Amino acid sequence: MPHTPVRTHSTAATSIAIVGLGPRGTSLIERLGAHLDAAAARGDARADAPLDLHLIDDAQAGAGRIWRTDQTRELCMNTLADAVTLFTEPGSTVTGPIRQGPTLYEWALLVRDGASAAVPAAHAAAFSAHPTRQGLAADYRAELAELRPESHPSRALYGEYLVWCFDRAIAALPASVRVVHHRARAERIARVDGRERLTLDTGATVAADAAILATGWLPRTSTPAERAIEAKLADHPGLTWVRQGSPVDQDLSGVPAGEPVIVRGLGMGFFDTMALLTIGRGGVFTPDPAAPGGLRYAPSGHEPIIHVTSHRGVPFRAKSLYRSLPPRAAQTLLREVEWDSIPRPINFDQLLWPRIVGDGFIAHATALREIRPEALGTDAARADAALGAIADAVRTAIAPILAGAASAAPTATVDAVAAAVAPHIPSPADRFDLAGELTPVDVAFSGPAAFDAWVAERVAADLRAAEQGRANALKAGLWSISSARAVSSRIGTLGGFDAESRRGGYALLLAVGGMVGSGPPAFRSSQLLALASAGIVHFIGPEAALTVDDRGFVASSPLVAGSEVVAPALIDAWMHFHRLAETADPLSHSLVEAGRARPFTVAARASGPAAGTRLTTGGIDIDGPTGRLRGADGTVDAAVHASGIPVDETLHDTVISPMPGTDPFMLRETDRVALSTLEAALAATAAPTLTSTGATHD
Template sequence: MTTLQKGSRVARHPHRIAIVGSGPRGMGVLERIAARVAGAAPGEYEIFLVDAVQVGCGRVWRTDQPDWFLMNTVCGEVTMFSGPPDDGPARPGAGPSLAQWWESVDPSCPGPDGYAPRALHGRYMNFTLETVEAALPPGTVHRVVAVAEDLEPVGEGYLLHLSDGRRLPVDRVVLTTGHPTPTLTGLQRELAEFAADRPNLRYIRGDSAADMPLDAIPRDAVVGILGIGLSFYDIMFALTVGRGGKFIENMDGGISYEPSGEEPLMVAGSRSGTPLPARGRNQKAATFSFRPKLFTPPTIRAHAQDGPLDFTRDVLPWLIAEIHLTYFSAILCRSGTGREEAFTADVVASAATGAPDVTAIAARHGLEAPEDAPDLWRLSRPFTGLTFSGPAEFERTLIEAMRLDLEHAERGNVDDPLKTSLDVLRDTRWVIRELVDFGGLNPGSHRTDFLADFAPRSSFLAAGPPRIRVRYALALIESGLLRVVGPDSRFAGDPATGRFVLSSPVVADSEVAADVVIDARIPDPHVRRDPSPLTRNLLRRGIWTEFVNGAGEDAFHTGGVRVTHSPFHPVTSEGRPETGIHVLGLPTEHTRWFTLVGSGRPGPWNEFIRDADAIAARVLSPAEGESR
């Protein structure tokens, strides 16, 4: 292994780097390493790209999954290269976006506003890997298909234990291990145990839909689906189009479903009682960058008390003000009266003394019905306070709400005031991360106000699927193959009948017996519930520890791996950074927030590329005194 002296590599080569996990995070680090070492001599570096499923794209993006599993970001906003293409060949630091690459390999590419299949994004990631390999001396990058099971500190480096028996000596390690399958707890465990004793039942735990045993579900089964988010749409397609059914566009522009006869009955439920709202028709350039006028870290900290923030008191009012400002500005812009600049200036001036009451200012500027400003709580739980006489009444109400949402989405994420204002939730995630990461909130607010309440509501309103998917869900509801049980859905096992039972407390006679329950929610990462051998061994060795926000009785055990700020070294059980290792992405969720970001974006570097570059710089040139 390379010897380190005074922060520099000396005589002995090669310098060996292992990247464990080759999903987007791992590939992002590899691309930046390759960009930084362009022109390196043969044998100067060796990079081992380790993945248990498919090197170059990982499990979630593997290329052999069906094309009905789609991304939920338009392809023009996705790139794995840290710079745009130029007059030269594609290479690290200068390569095509997903849309540009897709157009080059497929004449039927729908353009930059289309949604790519996840398998196609996997092919694009493989293209990125091939581009990296071509740019570096032969033998620099090694593809390793194996499970990383242990990481043993040895001298100034590490010994990576692989499932095929190999022991790989390396100098630096980057851990980007992606989505875990944590040990089941709570309701999930109860449902799994209920099914385990009854051979006629099946419980399918939350995971990527491409890895669920959906083909084993009988055609005559009643399938309960827990969660109506993005994974729900994947499951919906697998159980319909995946079984030979077809969605047909009618002469009037509507959509109907032509069944194959192999579909089971799907009954879905969630807290909201409705599928995710649709993404607005994209009207923004891929390089669009939203610049908040109110919701900025300096503004919030200037008006907050010293110490950790309280999300509800210190952060949320400013976010709501930014959303309302965007909403009313869009209305004024559409009016063509030229009043939006004066309105914005009035709002910004009012922010000098605290988060402004934007609706009151809107009323002063002559806007009608300012009380209709977006209410995140009402929008994310649209049926709160309502009761329904039965499933038929609830279904009529649900269909009406879904159609109204589609009308907003069709107008677009610029022209429709509601959809453009909700885009603020996506466009200001970086602000929230800067405020809440690494214990920026007090423990109680972090656990309750932010993670338990705001985060799921924000995800519901900001992460929506393409409009066509919502139209397909409507067609299935109208065909009778999909039913939504109602708000605050309950899932339980019924010992008397030996079946699962789904119901909603606000929909009379809503009980439905089911043979299968599928958890359509992405598992919440938790380092102490991750059964993988690598995680267990890293904890045993004290290399990984759990991030705990606060101390004493109020301490919040987050479940995230404790890491330093960039470049994200794990903090050991001795309280020191393990500077030869970097941890990025989902293992650190709850230490950091929203770590599942899956790509860079064309234009100025976003956090995805900045994080990758910071790690690339450190694994290549460790700072003086940082080697163990």
């Protein structure tokens, strides 16, 4: 519903528009209010000037489309309950005032119990200052009763938290702000008479002095492969193709029961699809200690037979059950460099990847020392010395790569470090097989049954490792690799890595790090094993080719003999990342068409064969400190900002939800973009800018 204006403004009021009201849009509203409060505290007369804040989204305000509260409770977060917040914390490097509030888990405790000694007083006070909706606790009674800090909450519950954060941010705005909520989609923006005119899909227009595009996941035009499928389907209208997208938006109703369906993707999108096609259709999992993964599946009869494939052919690894928040990886080699002093662009393959790989092997060996020191070829009393020898071997192996005297090819680096460490860990079964994560399937299989059995055993072994939490060396090594994504992303922001690295080692880190560290909750792997045992899920193999003929969709893997599957339905279980040059979003297109936006590009290595060229990324080019768009000629836009996922390939790390205790990137981004937007809007109305003098605390 539209929010009630807090006061009536004249047509001279300064006006700001925010497009997109998911988590980032909500944070932007909160940060706008925080900066206005800071200005008032400094005695800035403009802090009480009339300001119209136009909020534009056709999805649920606060939750957005992905986290909307009316979705099935079967879809869960991939983040732990106490590992996400939308509030700044003491020690944060935001420039505006710090406004504390509860994490999702703390908020859930307060919803359930009304009070909790486990919640910091400042967080509880923020909760008490704004009511939750009536009936919330009753609607989520069962989930709230079982929730723990390390639980994976339903997406709907997270949506409720976001809606509460949104409503609270609105309520906390100064009385000088009039909020106008437009339940519509912005389709065009143009500069008219010195202001931004946004055209909505309702036909209405909004005038603003400055705007922020916090649009989240945006549609792309079809890829060549997708256009080929489209052409085939024109002659086969009886086939069902569920195109890529968020699982909450995908329509699976056309997937027939009892028939085979081909699913492409084995990441989180697949596990969501798996849940929707099984328990979402009435199937039931029951505990059975004797069954694979500890579960048995009782079919409802409404499930299809799921045949799944992906580039690597195996499911993402399950998250470890630490019974707490994940540990902080040491990453000694990666963190010992003052990266800010290294000239840009950096050769990631040469300077970062060897350190990341070395840290992974050292983390694995460190865990072995704690769990089974005899695996290091010595007794417990000499385990520290053995570990030191491994660390020395790693440094020796990567030294020529760092110096440019040896190949910096990412796979060659892995092989070099593995060879250096191997003599110190006698049994091959105890060694860290990082190469096996890069290419999990490197042999041919005699048939589908053999491959199904091999994948099931891999998933079962991974689940056993996940259940060991910190007491598993493989998971420790993989967690080090996965955690390096965050550090690397900060180093590589705004073109910090050269174009060759973006295609090479950095892309490999993101892909492998996602597979080993951003996989499903462990219970989903248990469910997968039960479904495989029940004959509901089968694995086609890696690199499966897909065609369409008169029989239907056809897929087969070159590494699994006899793997061909024919199905009347195909599900693409992933989401395309935004690419500005291929956008299907009319709002983004209007900016490109007007020369006000351009794709972000990255320079190639000065001494390489591509010297002088630039790689075009999918991200929107922006001015880093402000988030303002860069136009086709490189000039910084006076009024329009972009924030979040559409600039991920520009800034990096924008997809990750804010994690408490980490000075989250997202909150630092929304803070600086909110301040820049206020300055732009006030400049447009000939008002002095608001300059923050530092954070203040509640």
